[in-house]
Amino acid sequence: MERSSRRFTAHNGRLRRERARTSCGMPTPHLREGHMDRQAVYQEITDIFGLVPSFFKELPDATIEAEWRLFKAVQVDDGPIPQKYRELIGLGIAAVMKCRYCAFYHTALAKLFGATQDEIEAAVHYAKSSAGWSAYLNGMQVDYDTFTREVDQACDHVRSQMSQQQRAA
Secondary structure, three states: OHHHHHHHHHHHHHHHHHHHHOOOOOOOOOOEOOEOOHHHHHHHHHHHHOOOOHHHHOOOHHHHHHHHHHHHHHHHOOOOOOHHHHHHHHHHHHHHHOOHHHHHHHHHHHHHOOOOHHHHHHHHHHHHHHHHHHHHHHHOOOOHHHHHHHHHHHHHHHHHHHHHHHHHO
16 A cells, blocks of 8 residues: 555656646656557556556547546646545545445545544545435425525624634634
């Protein structure tokens, strides 16, 4: 596991440096007139993960590059949300979608990036709670305008309480 983590982090650092040198923001390895063939895609995947997962091998030639670039941009590259939290979000979504593949993937990566068992359980519980409340609110056909007004009022109240606590401290 540690070996994969180093590759993942090193890959992210390498991409940041390359992006600074390219005008289109795309990494430079294996690019041939803006196109990567299957072997170039496989090489990039192997550089990051140490293997080419079989689900990538099943993709047709016509879409493998696009699918890899999208997967990499969303799942691998650095973004505004730290990786651990992205994986916990992904786990919550996987739980609601009832996707065991996604649940396994996001749990493994959440742990890889430092999530504790308590954080993993909290993410799944939060997803369960959100899905349950969504079912209730939609099933009961709660008035949306009333709902948003009440949420705004509650946020204003909490914001006021937080401000008072900060002044008192």
